[in-house]
Amino acid sequence: MITLSHIEKTYAGADGAVTALKDVSLTVARGEIFGVIGLSGAGKSTLIRCINLLERPTSGSVIVDGLDMMALSDAELREARKSIGMIFQHFNLLSSATVYDNVAFPLRLSGMDEDAIRAKVEPLLALVSLDDKAQQYPSQLSGGQKQRVGIARALASEPKVLLCDEATSALDPQTTKAILELIRDINQKLGLTVVIITHEMQVIKDICDKVAVIENGVITESGRVIDVFTDPQRDMTKEFISVLMGSGFPPDLQNAPISAEPIPGGRLLVRLTFVGSSAGEPVISTLIRKYEVEADILYGNIDSIKDTPYGRMLLGLSGAPEAVENALAFLREKDLRIEVIGYVA
Amino acid sequence: MSPDVIPLLMKALGETVAMVVVAMIAATAIGVPLGVLLVVTAKGGVLACPALNRVVAAVVNAVRSIPFIILMVAIIPFTRLVVGTSIGTTAAMVPLTLASIPFIGRQVETSLREVPYGLIEAALAMGATPMQIIRRVYLPEALSSIVAQLTTVVIALVGESAMAGAIGGGGLGDLAIRYGYQRFRPEIMLATVVVLIALVQLVQFAGNSLAKRLNKKEM
Ligand SMILES: Nc1ncnc2c1ncn2[C@@H]1O[C@H](COP(=O)(O)OP(=O)(O)O)[C@@H](O)[C@H]1O
Numbered sequence A: 001m002i003t004l005s006h007i008e009k010t011y012a013g014a015d016g017a018v019t020a021l022k023d024v025s026l027t028v029a030r031g032e033i034f035g036v037i038g039l040s041g042a043g044k045s046t047l048i049r050c051i052n053l054l055e056r057p058t059s060g061s062v063i064v065d066g067l068d069m070m071a072l073s074d075a076e077l078r079e080a081r082k083s084i085g086m087i088f089q090h091f092n093l094l095s096s097a098t099v100y101d102n103v104a105f106p107l108r109l110s111g112m113d114e115d116a117i118r119a120k121v122e123p124l125l126a127l128v129s130l131d132d133k134a135q136q137y138p139s140q141l142s143g144g145q146k147q148r149v150g151i152a153r154a155l156a157s158e159p160k161v162l163l164c165d166e167a168t169s170a171l172d173p174q175t176t177k178a179i180l181e182l183i184r185d186i187n188q189k190l191g192l193t194v195v196i197i198t199h200e201m202q203v204i205k206d207i208c209d210k211v212a213v214i215e216n217g218v219i220t221e222s223g224r225v226i227d228v229f230t231d232p233q234r235d236m237t238k239e240f241i242s243v244l245m246g247s248g249f250p251p252d253l254q255n256a257p258i259s260a261e262p263i264p265g266g267r268l269l270v271r272l273t274f275v276g277s278s279a280g281e282p283v284i285s286t287l288i289r290k291y292e293v294e295a296d297i298l299y300g301n302i303d304s305i306k307d308t309p310y311g312r313m314l315l316g317l318s319g320a321p322e323a324v325e326n327a328l329a330f331l332r333e334k335d336l337r338i339e340v341i342g343y344v345a
Numbered sequence B: 001m002s003p004d005v006i007p008l009l010m011k012a013l014g015e016t017v018a019m020v021v022v023a024m025i026a027a028t029a030i031g032v033p034l035g036v037l038l039v040v041t042a043k044g045g046v047l048a049c050p051a052l053n054r055v056v057a058a059v060v061n062a063v064r065s066i067p068f069i070i071l072m073v074a075i076i077p078f079t080r081l082v083v084g085t086s087i088g089t090t091a092a093m094v095p096l097t098l099a100s101i102p103f104i105g106r107q108v109e110t111s112l113r114e115v116p117y118g119l120i121e122a123a124l125a126m127g128a129t130p131m132q133i134i135r136r137v138y139l140p141e142a143l144s145s146i147v148a149q150l151t152t153v154v155i156a157l158v159g160e161s162a163m164a165g166a167i168g169g170g171g172l173g174d175l176a177i178r179y180g181y182q183r184f185r186p187e188i189m190l191a192t193v194v195v196l197i198a199l200v201q202l203v204q205f206a207g208n209s210l211a212k213r214l215n216k217k218e219m
């Protein structure tokens, strides 16, 4: 649905050029919810704005629904933008227009008659649960309600793609959840392709199918959310995940020296990540029964991404060195991700 | 107060109001588009054309820097060309209009710049044309602020119209100078001042309430 190839974007700043995007390529499939996560200033907004050409890439190509966006004339680009909805961190609603008129705005741009507009706006307001607020002004609404107006407005012209630039960053966690649920609902009901920019891993975890991590204008990691979540490659990605899940280390181990060599009487720390069906397997009890080791569960949690359950567990294995080796070999054979951290006293 | 004061005052007030209203309407008709032009043709505007922008800005500044009394005299030939005479209330409307155009242009420019860029961007993302952005985003969003700014222009016009009166334009300024000053009728001078103060208060009050009613940002 969306293909960005080798996008470069350089801003001519006052003190020299700033390269906001470097050789960015990504593909978003039809009907997918695609997240892009990165720190502030990483180039996320620039990236999403390159999709509807609010920002024109310095080089590279942007294909949306088969259209080569950069080859379009001004008038063609305006038409193309009508099938790409966008919502914003600060909502960007007209303060002088009622909720109804804000949602009707894109339809009036297309010169639709008022009866047809009413027939479209009313169901949209119902969809975002704002039918009772039609005649209110944005200043009378809460942040979550404003974003609902933004969503209804973005959907009015029946877009195929919805771009969300930090759409929940100005909202509290509960409102964020509700807005994300609404976006997921719309994605499922209307088959809309969604691109979400965020600096919060929670957002990615809650609704995205795929994720790309952007650092200093470069996409450093991307893939299915469950894969990136359970097997992050980059330090920054691990950082994002640990902000969400905690480091997975109990406090008394946080500063303990870790040795690569066995320590007599010590324990081997192993992190296990279970994904999907293996999350339910009785691995630990088998381990203790079959090998002469003690396995302390130092930390553990079970969660799910979309509908895939996954769990993380920190084990402390102790026993005879051979037994520990065998136990480790057993774990490696299992369908789970295993990370050997080292020995502690 | 002698009985002739009231009719004199009413006639002068009528002339002042006529000068202000006509000049205001004519100047707004030109000044608002001028303000829009200053914003949209600026660098990064929706119809960016920095060269044009610089020229227009320079002309606006030039006209604004001429004191009204000098402008009035300097454009007498032009005034005569437009209205066929260079004295009287009708003639005064020409320099009053001319002086107010760049003033309104700058005031409107200031109001339009207060519209958050995010709104312009949202409209662009929805496929709006530059004209649609002007008509459906800039002007309605800035309306309350424009009304407040135009109120200031009306009050400035009341003052300038009194100056125009000094060279035969009629109105309250003319009355104050001819009767109050030259004929030593302090009660006329006083009455004129009172009427002027009342007029300005009324304009300010009306402008403020209208601006407030149009402002939907804080409700
Ligand atoms: N219009 C602009 N002019 C100059 N530099 C810009 C502009 N927009 C963004 N940048 C720069 O590009 C980089 C990426 O910005 P942005 O895409 O907004 O990041 P993010 O949305 O991830 O916080 C930053 O260094 C920012 O300063």
Ligand SMILES: [Mg+2]
Pocket: A044, A045, A046, A166
């Ligand atoms: Mg941003």
